[in-house]
Amino acid sequence: MTDEELLAEVEAMREAGDRGESEALEGTPEGTYFWMLSHQAVPVSVTFTTTVEWGSGIVAATPVVPRQALSVGAVPPNQ
Amino acid sequence: MAKYVRVFRDRGGIVRFPPHRPEERRLWVATAKSNREAWDYLPVMQRTDRLRRGLSYMWAALRYPRCIVAFLGREAVAALSYDVKLDRVEVRVVGSRQADNARGAGTALELGLAEEGIRRRLPLRGDYEADSRNFHLRLGRRLDLVAHENSSEWTLEDCQFIVGGIEKAL
Numbered sequence: 001m002t003d004e005e006l007l008a009e010v011e012a013m014r015e016a017g018d019r020g021e022s023e024a025l026e027g028t029p030e031g032t033y034f035w036m037l038s039h040q041a042v043p044v045s046v047t048f049t050t051t052v053e054w055g056s057g058i059v060a061a062t063p064v065v066p067r068q069a070l071s072v073g074a075v076p077p078n079q
Numbered sequence: 080m081a082k083y084v085r086v087f088r089d090r091g092g093i094v095r096f097p098p099h100r101p102e103e104r105r106l107w108v109a110t111a112k113s114n115r116e117a118w119d120y121l122p123v124m125q126r127t128d129r130l131r132r133g134l135s136y137m138w139a140a141l142r143y144p145r146c147i148v149a150f151l152g153r154e155a156v157a158a159l160s161y162d163v164k165l166d167r168v169e170v171r172v173v174g175s176r177q178a179d180n181a182r183g184a185g186t187a188l189e190l191g192l193a194e195e196g197i198r199r200r201l202p203l204r205g206d207y208e209a210d211s212r213n214f215h216l217r218l219g220r221r222l223d224l225v226a227h228e229n230s231s232e233w234t235l236e237d238c239q240f241i242v243g244g245i246e247k248a249l
Contacts, residue, residue: 001112001115001116001119003112006112006115006135006138006139008140009135010135010136010139010172013132013135013136014172019170019172019173019205019212020132020133020136020140020172020174021170021172021173021205021214021218021231054107
């Protein structure tokens with residue numbers, strides 16, 4: 001495989017999809033994440049209904065919003 | 080994010096920032112290319128499109144001098160390339176070997192990217208595709224600030240918040 005062939009493959013992927021950042025997703029997704037709520041960063045403990053694999057989108061995710069987030073009137077962006 | 084970074088660091092994982100020594104980076108690029116070529120000969124079950132994509136992107140990221148690289152021992156396991164523009168740090172590509180023992184490497188790179196934003200006093204920008212929108216949300220990115228471009232951004236304050244929060248949690 002030449003560098004040119006590999007470069008062409010990468011360029012085609014870049015045009016067709018994101019730049020691979022979703023590849024950084026790993027393992028079981030439960031944990032604390034930072035959600036931007038009305039321009040305010042709020043750490044939110046999130047559990048998801050699906051097991052997520054590398055690069056597979058996280059379409060069916062059900063976040064559980066902790067009390068401190070609710071107390072500031074925040075709503076997760078995907079609800 | 081903190082959990083994955085911890086897993087990576089606990090296994091001895093480190094993240095290296097540019098500038099890298101050219102001869103050293105050439106070696107990483109050659110290894111990444113050979114890993115990508117080896118994909119063609121993997122058993123069918125292992126020859127996933129996702130792995131091919133990760134290996135190709137890793138090669139492309141390492142070719143670019145401005146790249147953040149995650150290592151386990153002497154082995155590069157993931158890489159992220161970026162541009163520094165006048166008003167922002169912009170993600171080029173991110174790729175990884177997706178090795179089981181390197182779990183957390185991708186997240187460690189994202190943390191490194193936020194650190195780079197802080198060092199340069201610049202916000203960060205990438206973009207997203209529909210199927211990875213939620214992933215970007217989980218990274219705390221602000222989406223669609225630029226209309227019709229699927230933009231995914233961290234402000235400088237976001238970078239500071241994320242790095243501060245994660246380092247505190249580690």
